[in-house]
Amino acid sequence: MEFKINNDYFNKAISDVSKAVSTKTTVPLLSGIKIIAQPDRITVVGSNGDIAIERTLPLIGEGNKMIEVYSPGRVVVSAKYISDIIKKLPYDIYIKVSDNQSVTIKSGDITTKLNGIDGSDFPELPKFDVHHSITMSSEDLIGIIKDTVFATSKNETRPVLTGVNFTFEEDVLTCVATNSHRLALRKYRMKSPLRGSFIVPSSSLIELSKLFGGHKANLEIYTSENNIMFKSNNLSFYSRLIDGTYPNVAGLIPEDTSTILTLDTRELLKGIDRASLFASEWKNNNIVFQITDESKIRISSNSSEMGQIEEIQHVKTISGAKDLTISLDGNFMMDALKAIRDEEVKLCFNGTMRPILILPVGNDTQLQLISPVRS
Amino acid sequence: MEFKINNDYFNKAISDVSKAVSTKTTVPLLSGIKIIAQPDRITVVGSNGDIAIERTLPLIGEGNKMIEVYSPGRVVVSAKYISDIIKKLPYDIYIKVSDNQSVTIKSGDITTKLNGIDGSDFPELPKFDVHHSITMSSEDLIGIIKDTVFATSKNETRPVLTGVNFTFEEDVLTCVATNSHRLALRKYRMKSPLRGSFIVPSSSLIELSKLFGGHKANLEIYTSENNIMFKSNNLSFYSRLIDGTYPNVAGLIPEDTSTILTLDTRELLKGIDRASLFASEWKNNNIVFQITDESKIRISSNSSEMGQIEEIQHVKTISGAKDLTISLDGNFMMDALKAIRDEEVKLCFNGTMRPILILPVGNDTQLQLISPVRS
Incomplete structure (x- = not known):
């Protein structure tokens, strides 16, 4: 195998496929990147057994001749070493593999020799029925x-x-x-x-x-x-x-709800973030969510040792039962609200023991459920 | 103690002094921030016993009235909790300390109560002779x-x-x-x-x-x-x-040198960075630095298992003995060169066993020494 390649072009590809290579594995093959030279392209592959990434580099990239393949072939090299060196090489890179799998990498006056890994057991990429996609x-x-x-x-x-x-x-x-x-x-x-x-x-x-x-x-x-x-x-x-x-x-998604609130998504997220100040002392990041009157909710957390926090927020609409105090995992609530890009959010309660349903207002493609914390 | 303060103004000060507070200490006082209200200013102090940071906040900041002090006093509160909450408060902050050291922090509809720490043993700031500075x-x-x-x-x-x-x-x-x-x-x-x-x-x-x-x-x-x-x-x-x-x-700084080279600082740094590819396998990050002829040096590292790298660089000038091969710690060399902002650097050698002297060209305020690695 012997080819010449533009250093930036090669570096991006090596960097992409490196994401699939485990840095912790003790299996040398899974810490390697496979490089395949064919007359019309270079292909690089990284794999950790769970995922694999394959990048194909055509000879022409961005309108320029990026690669010259002098002789086809394949080799597996350490992902760590090839990534480290390729990103630091300033000029076109010339790569040649000798019969004993020694890989010579040259760029200007810089010469690296990397010992190749026997690639015969490198994981094969899975095959797919290409008719259905x-x-x-x-x-x-x-x-x-x-x-x-x-x-x-x-x-x-x-x-x-x-x-x-x-x-x-x-x-x-x-x-x-x-x-x-x-x-x-x-x-x-x-x-x-x-x-x-x-x-x-x-x-x-x-x-x-x-x-x-x-x-x-x-x-x-x-x-x-x-x-x-x-x-x-x-x-x-x-x-x-x-x-x-x-x-x-x-079957988990409730059909009936006893109380429905609508709130500003970002304000509620910020409020729960603040009200979680003392929640991390609890196993389930407990915050308490309470309807205080026809138009307000109270979000709070407390620690007997350090202190307590509460904040009042105005709801946009409220319907159903107005008597509710429920303990929730503050982190779960924040994760849920961060995933909602719509301005308003609807919270549907069904008493203090049943999961709450979280829905973006005006968007029926998204739904979330969070079980209350038994406090 | 009772005062009102602009939230951003207070947040910056708390954030500054938090840098002095240890997050790992088991001494509660050293995990606290001291807040002092005086009629003409608020002062906040963080300390971990080794360092302390004190920030004074005048009533007027950036041309605006930032603080109103209703009643002076002092309190020590948990740095972690006060930092976490202050940075999330959206409006002016009102703070009041009750007789039992409970600290109430209000901002809009958000109310926090933090238990204060008894501040009587909070480290005193050191005193200095203010006549000599x-x-x-x-x-x-x-x-x-x-x-x-x-x-x-x-x-x-x-x-x-x-x-x-x-x-x-x-x-x-x-x-x-x-x-x-x-x-x-x-x-x-x-x-x-x-x-x-x-x-x-x-x-x-x-x-x-x-x-x-x-x-x-x-x-x-x-x-x-x-x-x-x-x-x-x-x-x-x-x-x-x-x-x-x-x-x-x-006494450590050599007066005589047997070989003096000048090189481009950035190029040498990049070269040593590359040539260190296999150096980390060695206890002292060994790289080998060698004069190859009248105008070139060779920098290299190798690992018997993984491979080897070498690069040739042109020197700008060379004087003295031209026969030199020396092992150096690649990380020490990189640290040294990173600290040099001048374009050219002078390396002064005195044989393979004596420290090398590193000097920026055209700047006599900086000097570095690195001992060779005994290989």
């Missing part, structure tokens, strides 16, 4: 992820809850995340040639958001029994799926 | 700190080496830091009414740089037997001094 903009996908991923469980005892459940139906994609104390649901209207339900690990979705946050693109989404792929023109993101059956959440 | 701009002082503090020792076995030694003579201030493997010396020409030698802890100097980095000012410097104070108009920074005798470093 969905198209979505990276911005929409990242929006859906932001609206749900925070509600996944951090606890591995129920693996399915550590992922976001994507359900594709004819006209709609529904994404749900829950840790069994809170739930976030987001609908996205689309014509979908794909059907079925897939649980994508939250860690994969977070990496996916970072990757495509820097590359706005139209994505094609492909699925197989065990994997999912998000593909733009020259960049593909692969993730394993979580095996198992996702709980049916439809 | 030095004046220096905060930018110059921060420059001197940046040029030296990195070279202090991180190891507490010789406490004096964990500080920077400030020596005031009639016409010059000399600052020295060394960890016994490297040394940084900086001279600053000034008329000094103060005489003597003081060792200031590196941790204090780093906090001082952060504090005055955000407040450009003319500083007055006062010293006493055990303390030093840096004072601007409304902001004072106090630090304890390190007790002990600083080593006489004059």
